[in-house]
Amino acid sequence: MAILVTGGAGYIGSHTCVELLNEGYEIVVVDNFSNSSQEALRRVTEITGKSFKLYQLDLLDKEKLEAVFEENKIEAVIHFAGFKAVGESVELPLKYYQNNITGTIVLCELMKKYHVKNLVFSSSATVYGMTDHVPIREDAQLGAVNPYGRTKLMIEEILRDLHHSDQTWNIAILRYFNPIGAHASGRIGEDPTGIPNNLMPYISQVAVGKLERLTIHGNDYQTKDGTGIRDYIHIVDLALGHIKALEKIKRRSGGVDAYNLGTGKGYSVSEMVDAFEKASGKIISTTISRRRPGDAATCYANPTKAKEQLDWHAVRGIDEMCQDSWRWQQNNPTGYVKKVNKESRTPVQSNAAVFFNV
Numbered sequence: 001m002a003i004l005v006t007g008g009a010g011y012i013g014s015h016t017c018v019e020l021l022n023e024g025y026e027i028v029v030v031d032n033f034s035n036s037s038q039e040a041l042r043r044v045t046e047i048t049g050k051s052f053k054l055y056q057l058d059l060l061d062k063e064k065l066e067a068v069f070e071e072n073k074i075e076a077v078i079h080f081a082g083f084k085a086v087g088e089s090v091e092l093p094l095k096y097y098q099n100n101i102t103g104t105i106v107l108c109e110l111m112k113k114y115h116v117k118n119l120v121f122s123s124s125a126t127v128y129g130m131t132d133h134v135p136i137r138e139d140a141q142l143g144a145v146n147p148y149g150r151t152k153l154m155i156e157e158i159l160r161d162l163h164h165s166d167q168t169w170n171i172a173i174l175r176y177f178n179p180i181g182a183h184a185s186g187r188i189g190e191d192p193t194g195i196p197n198n199l200m201p202y203i204s205q206v207a208v209g210k211l212e213r214l215t216i217h218g219n220d221y222q223t224k225d226g227t228g229i230r231d232y233i234h235i236v237d238l239a240l241g242h243i244k245a246l247e248k249i250k251r252r253s254g255g256v257d258a259y260n261l262g263t264g265k266g267y268s269v270s271e272m273v274d275a276f277e278k279a280s281g282k283i284i285s286t287t288i289s290r291r292r293p294g295d296a297a298t299c300y301a302n303p304t305k306a307k308e309q310l311d312w313h314a315v316r317g318i319d320e321m322c323q324d325s326w327r328w329q330q331n332n333p334t335g336y337v338k339k340v341n342k343e344s345r346t347p348v349q350s351n352a353a354v355f356f357n358v
């Protein structure tokens with residue numbers, strides 16, 4: 001029996017694949033590489049010494065996706081695939097609704113048809129909107145403030161309706177706070193396309209000399225130093241949260257639950273700059289601008305539910321997060337080479353799948 005991982009080549013997906021393989025799970029990855037690289041998956045085999053099957057396909061292509069369910073014995077799905085750029089979602093809302101929501105519906109239809117009713121869904125703290133009531137618990141009021149966030153919120157509601165219609169579905173909704181860092185090997189990490197929107201990849205690119213200076217979006221918030229506060233969580237801790245969620249839903253015979261994956265600690269932008277300077281030994285030049293529209297002053301999790309029900313909590317601290325981000329950035333200043341390069345093993349082609357062999 002295998003775990004199907006959609007969007008397995010992405011930042012969170014690739015780190016979760018590593019932890020799944022380390023735990024001895026068989027995995028089948030589907031990805032359309034719209035915002036990720038096959039090289040990330042090659043490195044997953046390199047890190048773990050384990051092989052797995054990859055299908056390059058789009059979730060909207062129901063016929064191709066159905067072949068994956070036909071050809072493999074899937075016991076559960078971890079669903080990462082989706083667009084995630086907030087700004088782009090404001091410009092192109094239909095693209096986001098079509099891809100994220102329709103893609104999820106197609107996936108769930110096939111899961112239903114093939115009696116696969118174990119699902120871990122990749123949601124986001126963005127579903128809490130602009131709340132300043134921290135720490136945020138899962139039962140806080142929901143309300144996204146942009147189309148990307150609304151796709152996450154709508155999918156959560158679709159999944160709750162699905163479970164309501166058939167209570168044998170086992171669904172864990174994971175609401176991520178701010179994932180940063182990289183695998184300790186420095187071989188996989190975050191590889192944003194173009195100029196990064198998020199804080200940590202931006203800081204890393206300033207440190208490595210690709211960008212000149214960080215613009216701090218606002219220093220007039222009601223926070224300790226005026227800059228925005230977030231709950232940064234190490235990507236490996238986040239990936240391990242998926243394993244715990246998977247174990248939980250496999251143990252029970254039906255349910256739908258949302259869990260915060262965060263550390264419960266908030267760090268300001270200025271503190272993150274300081275921590276990164278310490279980890280890298282580089283000076284991060286900064287400039288202050290006005291607040292970024294849609295940004296809350298403070299956002300951090302109450303992670304108690306995940307601790308109590310999943311037996312999971314984050315263990316990696318801010319220094320380790322910055323050291324690992326820096327190692328990845330320093331070793332891969334241009335991210336992944338966007339195609340499988342010469343030194344990599346050529347994947348063996350089959351009719352439908354590519355096998356990543358060790």
Ligand code: UD1
Binds near residue numbers: 124
């Ligand atoms: C952002 C998204 C959120 C998404 C999450 C994914 C927005 C408004 N929110 O969250 O929907 O789920 O990424 O990881 O885009 N900052 C700077 N300068 C920069 C970049 C960021 O000062 O160049 C500040 C921000 O104002 C914020 C903090 O750094 O206070 C973190 O920002 P970011 O990494 O973009 O994450 P979020 O805004 O929390």
